[in-house]
Amino acid sequence: MGLLYNLPRPLRERKQERGQRGGGSPRFPALSRSHSFCSPSLVSFQPSILPICPVMPPNLTGYYRFVSQDNMDGYLRALDINVALRKLVCLLKPDKEIIHAGDHMTIRTITSLRNYIMDFDLGKEFEEDLGPVDERKCQTVVSWEGDQLVCEQQGEKRNRGWRHWLEGNHLHLRMTAEDEVCVQIFQKVK
Missing domain, CATH: 2.40.128.20 (Calycin beta-barrel core domain)
Structure with a gap:
């Protein structure tokens, strides 16, 4: 259930409804059997929180x-x-x-x-x-x-x-x- 709180609210509610209708995993009832932990539908990518690495200029020596x-x-x-x-x-x-x-x-x-x-x-x-x-x-x-x-x-x-x-x-x-x-x-x- 902890993973659900990282999802946007409307998506989290849809996932919870699916879990209540059945078909979910016994350990994580809100997840359907077709999802894995690496599923793109469960991971929200936020590039704004990634660190920015400076590009080093080439050495022209x-x-x-x-x-x-x-x-x-x-x-x-x-x-x-x-x-x-x-x-x-x-x-x-x-x-x-x-x-x-x-x-x-x-x-x-x-x-x-x-x-x-x-x-x-x-x-x-x-x-x-x-x-x-x-x-x-x-x-x-x-x-x-x-x-x-x-x-x-x-x-x-x-x-x-x-x-x-x-x-x-x-x-x-x-x-x-x-x-x-x-x-x-x-x-x-x-």
């Missing part, structure tokens, strides 16, 4: 080799990079090395022309010197949005930033500036 890119020229044009340098940068095949330790990350972009190192704490704003890229400085914050690492760069250029995410062994990088979007894909090698 690794060394990644360049696979492909799309619209690098448009992205660099939005950053006001001159034609000669744009052509040179579009020929580069950068590697990425990411070291992810708790809330601290280091992302190294390695090319034959020059390297760029970004060293930061997640969720904390810092002044980023983009001298090696386009001779600008901006206020930057990097944080997780689900399983994507998202960077927002506030400065002279509108809508500037990037996001990294993993799909299998491929690291994706989506960079934005103004209305331009560049996508790079890297293969994890170690």
Whole structure:
């Protein structure tokens, strides 16, 4: 009978009526023979009382080799990079090395022309010197949005930033500036 008090009142009364009409179990007269203790009709599922488990973001630590890119020229044009340098940068095949330790990350972009190192704490704003890229400085914050690492760069250029995410062994990088979007894909090698 104790199980009946966990049921909503109208359902509990219907179960009690069935038990009084007969056909119930001798030990639990309100239960018909066709019900078991795991029957969905006896269990009310209330997702609001289940604990919410936070999803841990992926660990991006690794060394990644360049696979492909799309619209690098448009992205660099939005950053006001001159034609000669744009052509040179579009020929580069950068590697990425990411070291992810708790809330601290280091992302190294390695090319034959020059390297760029970004060293930061997640969720904390810092002044980023983009001298090696386009001779600008901006206020930057990097944080997780689900399983994507998202960077927002506030400065002279509108809508500037990037996001990294993993799909299998491929690291994706989506960079934005103004209305331009560049996508790079890297293969994890170690």
